[in-house]
Amino acid sequence: MRKRLIAGNWKSNGSSASCAALATALAAAGKGRDAEVVVCPPFVFLPVVSQILAGTEIHLGAQNISGFGIGAFTGEVSAEMLVDVGCRYVIVGHSERRALFAESDGALVSKLARAVAAGLRPIFCVGETLAQREADEARSVVCGQLDAVLPHLEPAAAKSLVIAYEPVWAIGTGQTASAEQAQEVHGWIRARLESIFPEQGRRIPLLYGGSVTPANAPSLFACPDVDGALVGGASLKAEDFLAICQSASSA
Numbered sequence: 001m002r003k004r005l006i007a008g009n010w011k012s013n014g015s016s017a018s019c020a021a022l023a024t025a026l027a028a029a030g031k032g033r034d035a036e037v038v039v040c041p042p043f044v045f046l047p048v049v050s051q052i053l054a055g056t057e058i059h060l061g062a063q064n065i066s067g068f069g070i071g072a073f074t075g076e077v078s079a080e081m082l083v084d085v086g087c088r089y090v091i092v093g094h095s096e097r098r099a100l101f102a103e104s105d106g107a108l109v110s111k112l113a114r115a116v117a118a119g120l121r122p123i124f125c126v127g128e129t130l131a132q133r134e135a136d137e138a139r140s141v142v143c144g145q146l147d148a149v150l151p152h153l154e155p156a157a158a159k160s161l162v163i164a165y166e167p168v169w170a171i172g173t174g175q176t177a178s179a180e181q182a183q184e185v186h187g188w189i190r191a192r193l194e195s196i197f198p199e200q201g202r203r204i205p206l207l208y209g210g211s212v213t214p215a216n217a218p219s220l221f222a223c224p225d226v227d228g229a230l231v232g233g234a235s236l237k238a239e240d241f242l243a244i245c246q247s248a249s250s251a
C-alpha cells in the first residue's frame with residue numbers, strides 16, 4: 001500500500017512569528033503519525049520553519065522552484081537553495097501559478113527536472129476549471145496536463161514524483177469535490193501514470209486538493225486512489241491540519 005501523504009500549502013500567508021508558531025504547534029503534536037506530513041511555507045520563512053522542524057518527522061517543502069540553476073537569474077530560488085535550507089518537497093505547477101504567473105508546460109518540465117535532479121520530491125498539480133468540468137472536459141484537461149509534461153522527464157523521475165489533483169473550482173471556495181468525483185479523476189490519473197511510467201506508475205502517490213477540511217477528509221481518504229491531500233486554508237490552523245493528518249493515519 002502507498003504511504004499516505006499530507007502536505008500543507010501555506011501560500012503567501014503569515015509572518016516569521018506566525019509561521020514559527022504554526023510550525024511549533026505542529027512539531028509539539030509529535031510522533032505517532034502513519035502518514036508522511038509536509039509543510040510548505042513561503043520562501044522567506046523556510047529557514048525559520050526548518051529550524052523548528054529539525055529532528056521532527058515533519059518534512060519541509062517549498063511552493064515553487066526555479067527552472068534554472070545557480071547564476072544570473074534575478075529573483076529565482078534554485079533547487080540547490082531549497083535543499084540547502086532543508087526542503088525535501090516542492091509544489092510544482094499549482095493552478096495559481098499556472099493562471100496568475102503564466103507557467104507553461106515547458107517551464108514546468110524544467111522545474112520538475114531540476115527538482116528531481118536535486119533530490120527533491122515534486123508535488124505536481126493538475127486540475128480543471130469549472131467551465132472545463134461543465135463542458136465535460138475534465139478528463140481531457142487533466143490527462144492533457146500530465147501528457148504535456150511527464151513524458152519529457154527521465155523515467156527514474158517517477159520514483160520521487162507525487163501528483164496532486166486540484167480542481168480549480170474547489171480551491172479556496174469551500175466547495176470540495178465529492179469523494180466520487182475525486183476517485184473518478186484519480187482513477188483516470190492512475191491509468192495515465194501507469195501508461196507513461198509502466199514500472200513506477202502504480203506507486204506514485206495521488207493527493208487530492210481543494211477545500212479539504214477535517215470534516216470531509218475521512219470520506220476522501222476512504223477512496224482507493226486518494227493517497228493523501230494537499231491542504232491550503234485548513235493547513236494554516238494547527239488543529240485542523242493535525243486533524244486531517246490524523247484521519248489520513250487512521251484511514
Ligand code: PGA
Pocket residue numbers: 009166170171172173174209210211212230231232233234
Ligand atoms: P484550499 O487550497 O485547501 O484552501 O482549497 C488548496 C491548494 O490550493 O493547494
